[in-house]
Amino acid sequence: MNIGFASSRSGLPKKTIRYYEEIDLVNPSRAANGYRDYSEDDIHCLNFIHRARNLGFSIEECRLLLSLYQDKNRSSSEVKSLALSKISSIEEKIAELQNMKDMLNKLARTCHGNDKPDCPILDEIAGARLNP
Amino acid sequence: MNIGFASSRSGLPKKTIRYYEEIDLVNPSRAANGYRDYSEDDIHCLNFIHRARNLGFSIEECRLLLSLYQDKNRSSSEVKSLALSKISSIEEKIAELQNMKDMLNKLARTCHGNDKPDCPILDEIAGARLNP
DNA sequence: CCTTGACCTTCCAGTAACTGGAGGCTTTAT
DNA sequence: ATAAAGCCTCCAGTTACTGGAAGGTCAAGG
Numbered sequence: 506m507n508i509g510f511a512s513s514r515s516g517l518p519k520k521t522i523r524y525y526e527e528i529d530l531v532n533p534s535r536a537a538n539g540y541r542d543y544s545e546d547d548i549h550c551l552n553f554i555h556r557a558r559n560l561g562f563s564i565e566e567c568r569l570l571l572s573l574y575q576d577k578n579r580s581s582s583e584v585k586s587l588a589l590s591k592i593s594s595i596e597e598k599i600a601e602l603q604n605m606k607d608m609l610n611k612l613a614r615t616c617h618g619n620d621k622p623d624c625p626i627l628d629e630i631a632g633a634r635l636n637p
Numbered sequence: 638m639n640i641g642f643a644s645s646r647s648g649l650p651k652k653t654i655r656y657y658e659e660i661d662l663v664n665p666s667r668a669a670n671g672y673r674d675y676s677e678d679d680i681h682c683l684n685f686i687h688r689a690r691n692l693g694f695s696i697e698e699c700r701l702l703l704s705l706y707q708d709k710n711r712s713s714s715e716v717k718s719l720a721l722s723k724i725s726s727i728e729e730k731i732a733e734l735q736n737m738k739d740m741l742n743k744l745a746r747t748c749h750g751n752d753k754p755d756c757p758i759l760d761e762i763a764g765a766r767l768n769p
Numbered sequence: 770c771c772t773t774g775a776c777c778t779t780c781c782a783g784t785a786a787c788t789g790g791a792g793g794c795t796t797t798a799t
Numbered sequence: 800a801t802a803a804a805g806c807c808t809c810c811a812g813t814t815a816c817t818g819g820a821a822g823g824t825c826a827a828g829g
Contacts, residue, residue, distance in 0.1 A: 509805065519806090520788060528786090538795065540806055549763070556762050561737040564786065574759045584758045585750035588741050595738045599731055605693040606727045609720050618717035626716045627706045630688050631681070641776070651777095652817055660815090670824060672777055696815065 507536070511543040515551035522551065530554065530568060561595055562587075639668070643675040647683035654683065662686065662700060693727055694719075 511533075512519045525531045526541070531550045536542045543551075550571060557567045566587065573579045615625040643665075644651045657663045658673070663682045665673045675683075682703060689699045698719065705711045747757040 507806075518788085521786085523807095524787060538806085540795085553763050558786095559737075560741055560762070561734070570759065570762065573756075574763060577754055579754050579756065579759075580752040581748055581754065581756035581758070582750040582752060584756045585745055585748045588745045588748070588758055592738055592741045592745065595734050595741070599734050599738070602693070602727050602731050602734070605691075606724055606731070609692055609724045609727070613717055613720045613724065616713055616717045616720070618714040620712040620714060622709055622711045622713065624705075624711065624713035624716045626713070626720055627702065627711075630692070630702065631685050631706060639777070650817080653815085655778095656816060670777080672824085690815095 506543050506548075508541050508543070511541075511548060511551065514548050515555055517551055517555055525551070525554065528564065530564070530571070561591060566591070638675050638680075639672050640675070643673075643680060643683060646680050647687055649683055649687055657683070657686065660696065662696070662703070693723060698723070 506514075508519050508522055511517075511522055515522070517525075522531070523541075526533065531547055531554070533541045533543045533547050553571060553574065554567050557570050558564075562570060570584070570587070573584055612626045612629055615629075617623070638646075640651050640654055643654055647654070649657075654663070655673075658665065663679055663686070665675045665679050668674045685703060685706065686699045689702050690696075694702060701719065702716070705716055744758045744761055747761075749755070
């Protein structure tokens with residue numbers, strides 16, 4: 506099946522699917538006219554990648570997951586540790602964003618938000634007296 | 638003062654400071670020998686940007702904040718609304734990450750993590766039966 | 770005066786993961 | 800026959816830097 510169909514079957518944009526071929530992630534065969542020709546297996550891989558990306562795995566992690574997925578001798582612990590380390594890096598990101606949010610909230614609360622130039626937000630950013 | 642000093646005064650890498658000049662964010666004057674020569678005002682701007690970046694503002698948002706900061710006729714509401722919209726986009730990101738984390742946790746809990754190939758994580762990614 | 774090392778300069782390339790567009794085939798439908 | 804839709808490749812741009820090469824400048828020591 507050609508790329509448009511592969512795109513609707515996988516939910517990935519055509520551009521992205523071509524990109525995945527360029528980086529050697531999913532390599533479809535080619536039809537006589539030069540069009541990409543995706544097999545059911547290829548679609549399966551695209552779906553797999555799509556879901557792993559939604560779980561926050563990077564492309565390189567997806568490549569690894571895919572190779573584990575296709576390796577009948579894999580150990581599940583390898584996959585689990587990848588998942589766990591991904592969880593902790595997500596937790597770090599959340600904490601960092603939470604910090605930003607708290608600080609911005611603190612700033613926004615003190616700002617009147619009127620048409621006067623007087624702005625505690627800018628003052629604080631300029632002076633870095635967020636936590637005196 | 639030259640770039641090394643500006644770097645230690647602002648806490649930004651020299652490369653980053655040069656980049657900020659390249660994109661017209663902070664334009665120092667030049668000494669006779671061609672070296673960049675940062676004024677106190679320039680340092681102040683660099684610090685301002687450094688802190689705004691840490692609060693999660695993009696470069697373009699920093700540019701705007703900086704121009705507001707230097708505009709004596711600004712209205713504080715403009716700054717406040719920027720802060721508020723940043724807060725809500727941070728909240729969105731947090732929610733998304735929280736979702737990823739929950740799903741990964743759900744997956745990791747069901748995986749034995751031993752040396753057998755049997756892996757519910759991969760099975761779920763492959764089949765997308767996360768929320769049946 | 771010369772050298773050494775620490776500065777500084779510019780320019781080019783690379784990162785992650787796509788996305789958009791130009792220019793040009795092929796297929797399908799009317 | 801022709802128009803629209805779909806496909807192809809290649810190039811450039813996105814964000815915010817980061818690393819490195821090749822080379823100029825400056826201060827200290829011998």
